[in-house]
Amino acid sequence: MFQILFKNPNLSLTKVQLFLFLVRKTRNQQSNCSAVVLLHRLPATMLSRLFSEVLPDVQRLAADWVDDNDSEDCKTKDGHDRCALGEDELDEPQEGSSRAESEMAGDDDEDDEAEEEEECGDENSGDKPKKRGPKKRKMTAARVERSKVRRLKANARERTRMHDLNSALDNLRKVVPCYSKTQKLSKIETLRLAKNYILALGEILRNGKRPDVVTYVQMLCKGLSQPTTNLVAGCLQLNTRNFLTEQCTDGARFHMPSSPFSVHPYPYRCSRISSPHYQPGTGALNLRGHSYGPGYDGVFPAGGTSPDYSSPDYEGQHSPPVCLNGGLSGRQQEPPETDRNYHYSMHYSGLSTSRPSHSLPFGPSGARSGVAHSENIPPFHDGHLHHDRAPPYEDLNAFFHN
DNA sequence: TAGGCCATCTGGTCCT
DNA sequence: AGGACCAGATGGCCTA
Numbered sequence: 001m002f003q004i005l006f007k008n009p010n011l012s013l014t015k016v017q018l019f020l021f022l023v024r025k026t027r028n029q030q031s032n033c034s035a036v037v038l039l040h041r042l043p044a045t046m047l048s049r050l051f052s053e054v055l056p057d058v059q060r061l062a063a064d065w066v067d068d069n070d071s072e073d074c075k076t077k078d079g080h081d082r083c084a085l086g087e088d089e090l091d092e093p094q095e096g097s098s099r100a101e102s103e104m105a106g107d108d109d110e111d112d113e114a115e116e117e118e119e120c121g122d123e124n125s126g127d128k129p130k131k132r133g134p135k136k137r138k139m140t141a142a143r144v145e146r147s148k149v150r151r152l153k154a155n156a157r158e159r160t161r162m163h164d165l166n167s168a169l170d171n172l173r174k175v176v177p178c179y180s181k182t183q184k185l186s187k188i189e190t191l192r193l194a195k196n197y198i199l200a201l202g203e204i205l206r207n208g209k210r211p212d213v214v215t216y217v218q219m220l221c222k223g224l225s226q227p228t229t230n231l232v233a234g235c236l237q238l239n240t241r242n243f244l245t246e247q248c249t250d251g252a253r254f255h256m257p258s259s260p261f262s263v264h265p266y267p268y269r270c271s272r273i274s275s276p277h278y279q280p281g282t283g284a285l286n287l288r289g290h291s292y293g294p295g296y297d298g299v300f301p302a303g304g305t306s307p308d309y310s311s312p313d314y315e316g317q318h319s320p321p322v323c324l325n326g327g328l329s330g331r332q333q334e335p336p337e338t339d340r341n342y343h344y345s346m347h348y349s350g351l352s353t354s355r356p357s358h359s360l361p362f363g364p365s366g367a368r369s370g371v372a373h374s375e376n377i378p379p380f381h382d383g384h385l386h387h388d389r390a391p392p393y394e395d396l397n398a399f400f401h402n
Numbered sequence: 403t404a405g406g407c408c409a410t411c412t413g414g415t416c417c418t
Numbered sequence: 419a420g421g422a423c424c425a426g427a428t429g430g431c432c433t434a
Contacts, residue, residue: 154413157421162409186407
């Protein structure tokens with residue numbers, strides 16, 4: 001009966017494959033079970049009926065296959081003939097084919113024969129479609145136990161890995177311009193701020209000059225959330241008091257005696273404060289939404305200049321007051337006074353040399369002391385031990401000393 | 403209560 | 419085979 005498919009000797013259909021095909025054609029969903037077993041178990045009347053119903057199709061399809069393929073293209077790795085079995089059948093997800101599933105199934109080779117018999121023992125027990133592919137091995141108690149142990153070990157490793165990652169992030173938090181033990185930046189904000197910080201420093205080195213503080217803050221805060229922007233601005237001590245007490249009266253430059261920046265007179269344009277980026281009611285300066293114009297992508301072009309705040313865009317009234325660190329929300333709330341002071345002094349200790357400053361490349365802190373930079377703890381240092389500034393910071397500092 | 407953030411578990415993939 | 423890495427799912431915590 002199978003000989004009709006073997007007109008071409010290259011079409012090496014086996015009885016099992018033919019049977020699977022027949023089963024498929026007759027919508028018999030037992031094709032996933034052991035075909036050999038089923039073939040032998042099927043009553044003669046059933047086989048006869050199957051073949052008689054599908055034989056014309058089999059003949060026609062077999063002829064097509066002989067014409068279209070010489071069987072090689074249809075062979076799969078495991079020797080199955082995709083054409084004979086049907087593409088969609090082979091494309092079905094094969095249960096137990098993944099490593100994890102094989103793990104769950106255990107890795108012993110025992111009892112395979114018994115399992116095959118066991119699997120097929122319920123051939124008449126329901127309509128559930130049988131799946132092809134490697135059979136799931138029986139989960140003995142020992143296998144279950146081994147699988148659990150493996151999973152627990154993997155979980156522990158994953159925990160350790162994530163802890164290491166978090167430690168690295170903590171170290172990164174310490175070297176970005178806004179660090180607080182109590183007001184931790186979120187992971188994503190830490191990464192964004194670090195990126196901006198690197199870009200800002202690189203830009204400063206390229207340009208060979210200090211940016212104005214607002215530009216610097218804008219560079220740092222690009223892409224940050226509003227709370228983080230506020231926090232960073234707060235860290236830079238751009239708060240209401242500074243601006244209110246130092247409001248210029250002539251629209252020109254002013255200094256901020258109460259701020260470390262005042263030690264080294266640094267030009268600020270009052271008009272910047274009342275720029276369109278100030279968001280009334282939010283108590284925040286919209287540093288994030290600022291556009292430097294076409295082509296600006298967060299980094300000023302090499303040799304370029306800072307935004308022209310004297311342009312009409314930045315002209316206007318010199319108020320309203322800005323409270324850059326008053327709009328903290330969520331997790332980034334204003335830190336406790338002690339921490340905040342510590343924070344500020346760390347970053348801008350131009351007036352207080354008790355603690356080394358952060359490596360802000362402008363203003364007194366960066367230009368003044370050359371004191372060891374305590375907060376720039378390299379990632380490989382843990383804790384808050386102060387240490388000498390890393391060479392890059394020294395260079396940057398030296399630059400601003402000049 | 404919704405939304406953000408986080409830790410953990412889990413399964414998949416890749417590499418050694 | 420086992421470990422590293424990754425991403426999705428889930429639940430807890432906190433804040434507005």
